[in-house]
Amino acid sequence: MIQPYVKNWGIYLCPSSSASDGLYASNDYSPSSPWTSGADSGYAAASVTLNNFYWFTQSPTVAKYNIFQTPQVASMTSFDSPAGLILAMDGGRVENDGYIGWQFIGWFEVPMIIDSKYKEPTLHQTAFDQGSVVGRHAGQANNVFADGHAKGMPVTQLITAKYNATDGGCVYQWFSKVDVSGMPGCTSGESYIW
Numbered sequence: 001m002i003q004p005y006v007k008n009w010g011i012y013l014c015p016s017s018s019a020s021d022g023l024y025a026s027n028d029y030s031p032s033s034p035w036t037s038g039a040d041s042g043y044a045a046a047s048v049t050l051n052n053f054y055w056f057t058q059s060p061t062v063a064k065y066n067i068f069q070t071p072q073v074a075s076m077t078s079f080d081s082p083a084g085l086i087l088a089m090d091g092g093r094v095e096n097d098g099y100i101g102w103q104f105i106g107w108f109e110v111p112m113i114i115d116s117k118y119k120e121p122t123l124h125q126t127a128f129d130q131g132s133v134v135g136r137h138a139g140q141a142n143n144v145f146a147d148g149h150a151k152g153m154p155v156t157q158l159i160t161a162k163y164n165a166t167d168g169g170c171v172y173q174w175f176s177k178v179d180v181s182g183m184p185g186c187t188s189g190e191s192y193i194w
Contacts, residue, residue: 014047014090016136046103049091049131053106053175054079054146080179082147086158090141091123091133104131106175111192112159121155133158143174161186169193 003009054074079085092103105112110127121135133141135155143158144150153174160173162180170186171178171193 012046012048014136014142017047017092017134047090047092048088049103049105049133051085051087051089051106051175052104052131053172054085054087054177074177076146079146079177081181083145083149084174084179084181085146085177086143086174087146089133089143089158090136091131093130093132105133106131106172111161111170112172114156114159123155123158146177161192163187163190164193167193 076082089105091105105123105125110125112123112125115122115124115129115132118134121139122129123133123135123141124131133155135141137152139156140152140154141158142150142152158172158174161170162173162183163169163186164171164176164178164180164183167178169191171180173180
């Protein structure tokens with residue numbers, strides 16, 4: 001939507017990302033992308049992962065949301081704490097993980113983990129690597145928040161989960177539109193919700 005105004009595909013690539021370290025953030029859906037052809041036609045390289053948690057309701061029903069539908073538009077007033085909600089961050093699809101074009105954190109209702117098998121600290125959900133958050137800046141990821149400010153944070157801090165007693169489950173503090181910053185931390189065995 002913004003490409004006619006931006007007119008530069010390079011801004012979606014971080015200079016610190018590369019294919020050689022296995023953390024190259026590859027394909028992001030861009031219908032007018034001139035970068036690829038064939039099976040990947042309509043995709044462009046990007047070093048960004050998007051927060052998909054805030055698009056969901058609190059119901060853990062994946063079928064309620066289809067990525068190819070028009071995205072739900074959220075107003076600023078729908079966020080408890082716009083300054084505490086990350087919308088985009090350093091990351092992308094882990095190279096050769098078999099999933100093309102999905103660069104969202106929070107698509108599935110599974111816990112997120114810090115995976116040490118990669119060169120940089122990498123945060124992803126236990127079931128899938130696509131949509132990983134990559135600490136390619138001395139273990140930190142640059143993040144853009146809902147209120148427009150940007151801030152670098154250690155990847156290890158982004159996994160912070162709090163127990164939301166109202167909805168009865170664990171919520172990732174930095175990715176939820178519900179402000180859970182003052183709530184108690186989660187313990188093992190508690191379920192995660194969006």
